[in-house]
Amino acid sequence: MGADFVQFSLTPMLIGTLAALACALPGNFLLLRRQALIGDAISHVVLPGIVVAFLITGTVAAWPMMLGASLAAIVAVLLIETIKRLGRIDAGAAMGVVFTAMFAGGVLLLEQSDTSSVHLDVEHALYGNLESLIWLEAEGWGSLFDWAALSQMPPQVVRLAVVLGVVAGFIFVFWNALKISTFDEGFALSLGIRARLLGFGLVVVTAIAAVAAFDAVGSIIVIAMFICPPAAARLMTDDLGRQVAWSAAFALASAVFGYVFAGYGPLWFGAAGSVSAAGMIATVSGLILATACLFGPKRKRIGAAREA
Amino acid sequence: MEGFLSALLLQSGYNAALVGIGAALLGIAAGGTGTFIFLRKRSLVSDAAAHATLPGICLAFMAMVAFGGDGRNLTGLMIGSAASAAVALVLVDWISRETRLPEDAAIGAVLSVFFGFGIVLMTVIQTMTSGRQAGLESFLLGSTAGMLFNEAVTIAIAGAVAGLLLLLLHRRMTLVAFDPEFAATTGVDVRSTDLATMGLVLVVTVIGLKVVGLVLIVAMLIIPAVAARFWTERVDRLVAIAAVIGGVSGYTGAAASAAYPNVPTGAIIVLISFGLFAVSLAFAPVRGVVASLYRHVRFQRQVHLRQGLLAVARGEPIFDGLTLKVLRFFGHIRADGVATLSGRAAAAKALRDEARWEVARETHQEDMSVARFDGLTAIEKVFTPDEIAELDRRIGDRIGVVA
Numbered sequence: 201m202g203a204d205f206v207q208f209s210l211t212p213m214l215i216g217t218l219a220a221l222a223c224a225l226p227g228n229f230l231l232l233r234r235q236a237l238i239g240d241a242i243s244h245v246v247l248p249g250i251v252v253a254f255l256i257t258g259t260v261a262a263w264p265m266m267l268g269a270s271l272a273a274i275v276a277v278l279l280i281e282t283i284k285r286l287g288r289i290d291a292g293a294a295m296g297v298v299f300t301a302m303f304a305g306g307v308l309l310l311e312q313s314d315t316s317s318v319h320l321d322v323e324h325a326l327y328g329n330l331e332s333l334i335w336l337e338a339e340g341w342g343s344l345f346d347w348a349a350l351s352q353m354p355p356q357v358v359r360l361a362v363v364l365g366v367v368a369g370f371i372f373v374f375w376n377a378l379k380i381s382t383f384d385e386g387f388a389l390s391l392g393i394r395a396r397l398l399g400f401g402l403v404v405v406t407a408i409a410a411v412a413a414f415d416a417v418g419s420i421i422v423i424a425m426f427i428c429p430p431a432a433a434r435l436m437t438d439d440l441g442r443q444v445a446w447s448a449a450f451a452l453a454s455a456v457f458g459y460v461f462a463g464y465g466p467l468w469f470g471a472a473g474s475v476s477a478a479g480m481i482a483t484v485s486g487l488i489l490a491t492a493c494l495f496g497p498k499r500k501r502i503g504a505a506r507e508a
Numbered sequence: 509m510e511g512f513l514s515a516l517l518l519q520s521g522y523n524a525a526l527v528g529i530g531a532a533l534l535g536i537a538a539g540g541t542g543t544f545i546f547l548r549k550r551s552l553v554s555d556a557a558a559h560a561t562l563p564g565i566c567l568a569f570m571a572m573v574a575f576g577g578d579g580r581n582l583t584g585l586m587i588g589s590a591a592s593a594a595v596a597l598v599l600v601d602w603i604s605r606e607t608r609l610p611e612d613a614a615i616g617a618v619l620s621v622f623f624g625f626g627i628v629l630m631t632v633i634q635t636m637t638s639g640r641q642a643g644l645e646s647f648l649l650g651s652t653a654g655m656l657f658n659e660a661v662t663i664a665i666a667g668a669v670a671g672l673l674l675l676l677l678h679r680r681m682t683l684v685a686f687d688p689e690f691a692a693t694t695g696v697d698v699r700s701t702d703l704a705t706m707g708l709v710l711v712v713t714v715i716g717l718k719v720v721g722l723v724l725i726v727a728m729l730i731i732p733a734v735a736a737r738f739w740t741e742r743v744d745r746l747v748a749i750a751a752v753i754g755g756v757s758g759y760t761g762a763a764a765s766a767a768y769p770n771v772p773t774g775a776i777i778v779l780i781s782f783g784l785f786a787v788s789l790a791f792a793p794v795r796g797v798v799a800s801l802y803r804h805v806r807f808q809r810q811v812h813l814r815q816g817l818l819a820v821a822r823g824e825p826i827f828d829g830l831t832l833k834v835l836r837f838f839g840h841i842r843a844d845g846v847a848t849l850s851g852r853a854a855a856a857k858a859l860r861d862e863a864r865w866e867v868a869r870e871t872h873q874e875d876m877s878v879a880r881f882d883g884l885t886a887i888e889k890v891f892t893p894d895e896i897a898e899l900d901r902r903i904g905d906r907i908g909v910v911a
Contacts, residue, residue, distance in 0.1 A: 231609075231610075231613050234610055234612055235612075236610070236612045236613040236615075236616045237552060237612045237615065237616050239616065240555070240616050240619065240620075244723075283789070286789060286797050286800075287734070287737070287738065287789055287795065288795075289734055289737065290549045290551075292549065292550070292551045292552040292612070293546050293549075293551040293552075293730055293733070293734050294734075295552065296551050296552055296555065296726055296727065296730035296731075296734075297727075297730055297731050297734050297782070297785060300724055300726060300727030300730070300731070300778055300782075301727065301731070301778060301779065301782035301785075303723065303724065303778075304724055304727065304774070304775040304776075304778035304779050304782070305775070305779060307649060307724075307772055307774070307775040308771065308772065308775040308776060308779060311770040311771065311772050311775070312770050312771075322648065322649060323645060323648070326627075326648065326723070327624075327627045420620055420623050420624055420627065421620075421624065423616060423619065423620040424617075424620035424621060424624055426616070427613055427616040427617045427620060428617050428620065428621065431609050431613045431617055434608065434609060434613075435607060435608070435609070462628070466632075466635075474631075475628045475631040475632055475635075476627045476628050476630070476631040478624065478627065479623075479624040479625060479626070479627030479628035479630075479631065480624070480628050481624070482620050482621055482623070482624020482625070482627075483621060483624050483625045483628055485621065485624075486617065486620075486621025486622075486624070486625070489617055489621070493603060493606070493607050493609075496607075498608070499606075499607045499608065500606075500607070500608060501607075501608040
């Protein structure tokens, strides 16, 4: 737990945790609104957004990428709604049509354009590169108080911290409105809550979280973090506040243990090297969900226990 | 373009022809199978199956290497991927039945966790000294470039098997998709039919791995079915149209990928089928956007015409711009808003019909055809000439009484 840890493990772990939290918080509401797969769709359409942003600006700077990805996410959500309405197609199929087509477009654009000079490829988009986000300038725990070293931290740390702040702020400010409109949209409308606008806001916040996390950890972990911790939390309690707290705890545990297992796990088995941290974080969140499915105190539907 | 044409005509060499035929068969099987999961509203379950093939591929590779074989044997990898996808489908089913989580959450959870675990295994393989760098990444997005003869044959046979199963099962699957309760009462086992449908999805997914890759295979199951839905209301035609759309996209996509540089097969197949979907969405008769728009405009004009004519007949002023435009278009009023001769005749007829309908509603209260009155159907379409004459007589009587 010395200088090596701070240099090589602290920042990836921190970034993984921040990303997991930023995704898990809005994931709670998506889960309850039966929109869990919106996270899946958004994380797929991020790729074309990023490629288009790269083709326009010619750089892989963070902000144009994030802007492009957010726009792509919003376009995707609008397209899904349009197809659902115009074609009277069910939501799942409409989503499947849109996100696969947009992802395919992204892949084609990527292959067609010359991206050999920059680090932009599909594998990176899918499972990110958490391990590379190290903090070389750190010399030990003391560096945390050293401004010069701090400023050399991977920029993802600050970016994800800001995004987590935005996500948490959105949920905190609109807590009551979100809660009511999630459980009873009609009642929310009668209270004067603009439920549809709020729903769209939730999707936008989801997109921001997905895009920021995607940049650091790849899309697959984003999907896992949107769904697994909230789903496991849903099986623990009937209270929304507690559910959100549980999901944050599960997200934290997935990120930390996932990173530790990925980095040090193979060593315990006597193997050299390490395995994908993003993949391991998703795996750990799945194990947590599996445990909750088997032993969670509220795992059954209401009434199902009595029938059995 | 020349290269594309020759690829379309199977003239670009043996391998390209094999890939083209394989992709077409895959598209047909995927389109047909996808129709049933679309009708059952479970399209995205196949996404879970597709992503869940990754750990199976990796484990199969490791097992084959451990036993001293060639880790890249396609049949072995296909069996491994089918096994892990089957586990995933069972898990999705179990989670959504046994816990309070909805099916979409189960799908997303299983999909991401299996895929994540697959990525972990893939990094393990990369550090294995014995495992030749297998290029397992090619299964993510498919790669037909280096397809071998026996791989193409495997794909063709599996595609044919899927098509055959589809033929055998399509009646049961139709029943279950539309009315599971009724299907159960007629002795169809709903659960096993659902399982068989998922089995077909599994077969298609596994064949598709090599051609379009596991991230995009779900598109071949969903998009053709959704596109076909715009063209017909009958299941057998729906399956056929979806199969054709899938086959055409697969075939032309493979040709385009062979003819042009840097065109990944999977992506172009998906984009072509999306293009066919967009055409269907826009131009299909009845359900297409253009057709609905046309119906809307025609309805709007009918309403404005009727209201305008009634206003003319009653001598009321007309202020609505669209009404004036419609009346002018039919030559019922002049540019200055004064009714023409034909306009006055049509207006008188509209007023008369209104009166006829009023009488008809009283005298034919039990009659469904009168209930259909929406103010727009011409009275001649509902009543025979002598019935109309009878209505006119009653109107005459009434006027006689009042006067």
